[in-house]
Amino acid sequence: MKKNNFKNTIRQIHLWLGLSTGLVVFIVAMTGCLWVFKTEIESLYSDYKKVIPLNQEYISASKIKEIASKENPNRKIHGVLFGQPDEAIEVIYYEAEPEIFYQSLFLNPYTGKIIHQVDNDGGFFGFILKGHIRLWLPEAVGSLIVSYSILLFFVLIITGLILWLPKKRKNLGQRLQFDWNNKTRWKRKNFDLHTVVGFYTSVFAIILTFTGCVMAFGWFYYITYIATGGDKNPRFVNPKNEKVFTQVAQKNLVDGLIPNLKKEYKNARSFELHFPENDTTSILVEVSNSDELHYDMDYLFFDQNTLKELEPNSIYSKYKNANFADKVIRMNYDIHIGAIGGITGKIIAFIASLLCASLPITGFLLWWGRKFK
Template structure:
């Protein structure tokens, strides 16, 4: 195939992929840049999550479970978060079937008093999340449209870079800057907005798209982990207890677990306790070591009958035991929202996502201007 014909084919692929996925990419990018600062924005109106600290021990895990069952009977407790002395205990309810139930109940950690219950899928950020992952459509339809549109956007970035590359090196300067004057027409300005912005955004767009695909596709996640040299099971696995002892008070054992871990992990941000689903399942405690980050969490598993620590053959274990591939995959979400770089990283992710949202608009206007002169 001749070079000109090849580039013409690439241009057609870029055009039709852009027209077919443009609206989806715009919605995903706009909702994504809003999601980046969720924690920071919520901190302005979530004062119910804080309490006055007193010199007293927290209520026990058994007491928390009792309150959780009383407040929301027949609902599954996904986990309980024990935070800092001035933070309320958060009980997380989560059920995917038959209908999504994802709510949090906040308690005073010293008295057990119920402070407030919130719907994690409600409010502004619940609305934003639904748009980001499924376009506010039913899960079965919307999630498929989003995931495959994101995958096609990856192809769009590559084809866009090929089309961006000028035929002559002397024209390169024109492709990397806005060279406008009073006589520059809007079509030229729009062309520059699409190509110049697209070029400078491409590297970050690839990162956002790639990390999105890792979360969206199981096969993409698995291939990425193995390509990085991973040798463990990349899935989240709960090890079973080593033995079942019928005469042991498992509630009493579980009640001493969080106080014990607090002494061992003195700098931990919080501890999320997951109750065993049955007699065979171990206890999981997620130890959060950094504010706003997930990748460096320690995942600890304990035999519920003896509190003996169990070692899983999974990337979700103690962070110090993670190899390069484990760390990169565990960083995926933090990279996706820019949290890996702190507030500066979030600002970069926000700007990159916002610029990505502009590309379908300028691309559509570019096509419209050529088709309807």
């Protein structure tokens, strides 16, 4: 009797959580599976990112800043991305207030000629991302709804697994496979779609949900880091300069930074230079060591007046200094979109997200069929 009461309670929790979060989970899952192949899809129509490589040095960082500031005056330059010899330089602008301004200006790395400008907040994938993180609602409202719906979806998965367990072990096989024939009614087929698909998707759904919660909640992020043995500052830290700011010295020094780093990091995929935000902050260079991966990047900080390398007590520093807990957090986004497993991982993430999107539909039909016989 007690066991039945427990299962009935779990069933009610599962039902009401499913009905209240189903639409949100469906939208987040569908937009998520589309986002997975963003890079591959964009490569089909982004010829402006390619240039004819020349046997000469790139234009200087200060020259790039001058061109970019003239093209978009009074706009904040977030960073400058230096890629391979056949890739255009990407100047990234980003401002959150008073409204989001997120655009990229592509330049020829050898001549400084402007090739193209892209609105990263618009277009198809801008639309998809807004749906994924805030349901196309205002940020303050939409992101809150998405965050807590995904947290509740985590509970849904656990309660679903409890309900999936059959009363008798001999009936286990029926929960592991579809047993359809010409006489199987649609209600039975829908039940199997919900339970069988739910079971096989559960592991991937837990991973996607967990990594999503790490990005959505600061407290979840912090607990995950501490629980895995972290002992550093888990946040991004930009060290302060050690010397007094000198405008001329900084401008001259920053021009030689990327050429020097290219000699040191010969196998690097790209270098993203971030100019100092003010007189006291250091220069940041993000060195990408792999295609489409973020976790193994090297975050390098330099005093803007001397170019002395500074070491922050943060998980965001050189990858070789990262311990297990640091790597767990740094891998989070790559795991979330499946990139950690290359193209195979992305396919798995795509299929898992698509199947997760089906669960609210089959669950709703299951409830509807029982309530309105």
